[in-house]
Amino acid sequence: MAIAGQPPRPAATRMQRLGKSIRKSRAAYLLMLPFLLHFIVVVAYPMFYSLYLSLTEAKLNSDPVFVGLDNFVDLSEDAEFKTAIGNTFYFAFFAVLGETVLSLIVALVMNQALRGRIIFRTAFFLPVATSWVIVSLMWSILFSRNGIVNIGLEWIGLSQQPFLGDGQQAMWIIILMSIWKNLGYYMVIYLAALQSVPRDLIDAASLDGAGPLRVIWNVTIPSIRPVIYFVLSIATIGSMQLFTQPFIMTNGGPLNATLSIVQLLYRKAFVELSFGYGSAIATVLLLLLIVLSLLNRRIGNLIAH
């Protein structure tokens, strides 16, 4: 049926278009074949399989038995799980805050015309270039009971600290180390954004008599808002997946004080081999990340307007 005012297209061109579109599609699907196969087999399918497993009781070498929401009911009563959630949020809050703010401060300073920027940047990049396993081992050595930090403390007349042997201190060492490692990474993102802030905007504000801090607060920061929001979101997503640091440094201890969600998932699924229960934890983590992303987007929109 032809719509009024729009003459029907000649059949030949329509067929030609279809033929062209199929020819293009064939080439595209050929090029995308590896990606699509991989995507379906090891990304999409396992995601749904994980949701299914979370509704079952599944062990190694036995078929999963459907149990409805039992795993989630158990989770809501699991004191260890509550501890892990609490720890992960505690870690994420302070690590994200520290990473977002400190790396911005360093980037603002680095963005000035200073000598030796390459040397400073290289120094900030050392932790970025090193894996989480290695930095965790390094900090374990530095902050061990007889480590150099305790030796130094005693040498300058302060008392030695338990550090990784104390729950609260261990958590803060993990937080500080994570900020320390990620600082250079986020600094680079901020630096790229700062370089795109129009120079004349800053000059105009300075001419109007605004001091350097006012210029930063009223001109620079507003114009890199989307990037601050971007750093906030990726830092949040990364922090919620905390695993390697406590796994290497404290194994979740002392007394579960540094146990994270992913670490509990690891224990349940790969030490105790409860795949159903572990998948329920994975589902909760996924939901938390989706909620946090939506929340971040809301905050981002609020800031932007």
Place this chain on the structure above:
Amino acid sequence: MRIAIRILFYLVLIMFAFLAAFPFYYMIAGSFMDSVEIYSRTPNLWPSSFEFDAYKRIFNNVPMIRYFANSILVSGGTTVIAVLASSAAGYCFAHLDFIGKKFWFALVLATLIVPFQARIIPLFVMFSDYNLNNTYAGIMLPGLISAFGVFMMSQFFQSVPAELREAAIIDGASELGVFFRIFLPLAKPGVATLSVFTFITSWDDLLWPMIIAPSPDMRTIQVGLAFIRQTAQTPDQVMAAIVVVSIPVIIAFLLGQRYFVAGITSGAVKE
């Protein structure tokens, strides 16, 4: 700029740079110290002699070479395949109109926020069914092609003018020929960025290789290091291991810095 502010800026930078670099310095110095020096009550920051005892012992006690070889194989293989497949898919999303394009692209974007942990258990179950435990394929498969890589390459190819493709098609090139002979060679900067990024991600991974390939001779360098304190009891050996593993990576990283920076910032610029 006033002198006082300048000095303040330098002090801030020097403090942060010192904090960033000191642990690395201490690892190098400590790897040459014996236990007496490390635990002495006055802090020792310089070894009394430069002997490679700890290095000799760590190579004798721990199969470091094997761990290195495993990691190079896994990360190298992953990088080559990831870059080719991500480029091909990214090119399609950027320059071809095909049936189902919007659907697939939306799916790619949706999975960007799904954490790997949300599919790690089913992957382990599936891979165990197919006996992929303790194999290189088992370690490599989940991270082979990432949504991030496809997204990044599609962004990159969008900056290449579409007229190039049309002109080549008119000249009689096939669709596949256009990609392999014209677009892929033009994508060198994007390819370099994605390579560096993929290699580092794969090299640094701990959780998955530890789960799927725990047997001693299949351990990657990260898995090997995670368990190193079981065999290397003294801190000087652990520090020696850290130095040996870090130095080549840090050098490679500093050389490829430009591409790494491009990779980090590519996500942010778009927002």
